[in-house]
Amino acid sequence: MRALVVDDSRTMRSILSRSLAVLGAEVEEAEDGAVALSRLEAGALPDLALVDWNMPVMDGLTFVREARRRPEWRSLTIMMVTTEGEYDQIARAMAAGAHEYLVKPFTAEALFDKLELLGLAGSADGSNDAGANLAGGEESGGGR
Amino acid sequence: MTSTATDFAFLRALLYDRAAIALGEDKEYLLEARLRPVARDLGLGSVTELLDQLRRASNGTVERRVVDAMTTNETSWFRDVHPFEALRRHVLPDRIARNAARRQLAIWSAACSSGQELYSVAMLLDSGFPELDGWSVELVGTDLSSEMVERARLGRFSGLEINRGLPAASLVRYFERDGAGHRVREELRRRCRFDTFNLARPWPLMVRFDVILLRNVLIYFDNETKRRVLDWARRQLAPGGYLMLGSGESPLGLTDGYQPVTVASTIVYQAKEE
Known part of the structure; x- marks a missing residue:
């Protein structure tokens, strides 16, 4: 798996990158939405982007909207990872095209659970079967 | 090292x-x-x-x-993902087709802990099986611990608990804010019944279930208890009903009352018809 971690906090980027590395992911980092967009334009498309909401220059929600305007990036799975935990914000991010949403603070296991839901990490028994579609999954938007 | x-x-x-x-x-x-x-x-x-x-x-x-x-990993929603895929793709459609005339369905989460498993089933039924509208659906959760049963009934969960595998779309749809935490909406809580129950003692009379979730429980029992519990579960299942065990558990070598069926990377065990 290849992943892009988008967060203005260096500490948070490093926590997420290390957790993803445990799963064998190859990780790139960006400090705001605009840098993330240019990374996507410049290189090969990753499988996953973990995106903070509040960042300078370009916030996470704007990044999601911009990324979803590009049909060639359709296969990119986007998960918001943010302290913004109000339901209307979650609903806005999902409507804009995020596939999942993880509210800070979270444990490494919570991150792995979410990746498993998205078919990007193996389950506890070590198997890996992408395409899980559980309750509410149909409405999660993003054209996945 | x-x-x-x-x-x-x-x-x-x-x-x-x-x-x-x-x-x-x-x-x-x-x-x-x-x-x-x-x-x-x-x-x-x-x-x-x-x-x-x-x-x-x-x-x-x-x-x-x-x-x-x-x-123990009891705080996770849709725990392990695959068993819920098996429910969605095969187990529930099969039982719904079979019970179409009676319009009844009964599911038991037999070691429900604080309720995430049963609430996950309730969400799955609500979002994935609109054909159950007008059916009598019995959703029962039991646990040895009365403290857990009380927690399950309340349906209150912290942010950290919610983070464990609950899809964001389900959070927004089936929960409401409860102070700093979250609570299962009343409409969903009303459909779930929770009670204390000791699996290792002889079971009282209950309805017969279409599905029994008995996941990651047998691992704590010796073989004799495992055998007893598996036999009781088979008697408690409707003909052709399904038993779902944890990924490391199996009735193999303990009882021949079940037929294994593989669905979505999960093995479910269908009660053999007597």
Whole structure:
């Protein structure tokens, strides 16, 4: 798996990158939405982007909207990872095209659970079967 | 070998020996997270000290706590993902087709802990099976612990608990804010009934269930108890009903009352018809 971690906090980027590395992911980092967009334009498309909401220059929600305007990036799975935990914000991010949403603070296991839901990490028994579609999954938007 | 690697190797051997649980080599990251609270509770300074104590002398109580901490994962929604895929793709459609005339469905989460498993089933039924509208659907959750049953009934969960595998779309749809935490909406709570129940004692008369979820419970029993529980479960299932066990569990070699069926990377066990 290849992943892009988008967060203005260096500490948070490093926590997420290390957790993803445990799963064998190859990780790139960006400090705001605009840098993330240019990374996507410049290189090969990753499988996953973990995106903070509040960042300078370009916030996470704007990044999601911009990324979803590009049909060639359709296969990119986007998960918001943010302290913004109000339901209307979650609903806005999902409507804009995020596939999942993880509210800070979270444990490494919570991150792995979410990746498993998205078919990007193996389950506890070590198997890996992408395409899980559980309750509410149909409405999660993003054209996945 | 580093001390963490030594500890992990010892722990894997212990889990295998005591609980027949094969912990993956890639699960080293669980060591600190799961065992540090146990060490702290016992007044020990580190996980290494805790494991040293077990290396020096066998101690049933401490061993059980370590095994529980490493194997219990009760706070996760749609736990392990695949079993819920099996429910969605095969088990529920099969039972719904079979019960179409009676329009009744009964599901039992037999070690429900704080209720996440049964609420996950309720969400799955609500979002994925609109054809159940007008059916009588019985959703029962039981646990040995009355404290857990009370928690399950309340349906209140912290942000950290919610984070464990609950799809964001389900959070927004089936929960409401409850102070700093979250609560299952009343409409969904109303559909779920929770009670205390000891699986190891003879079972009282109940309705017959279409599905019994008995996941990660048998691992705590000896073979004789496992056999009894599996037989009781078969009698409690409707003809052709399904038993769902944890990924490391199987009725194989204990009873021949079930037919294994593989769906979505999960094996479910269908009660043989008498």
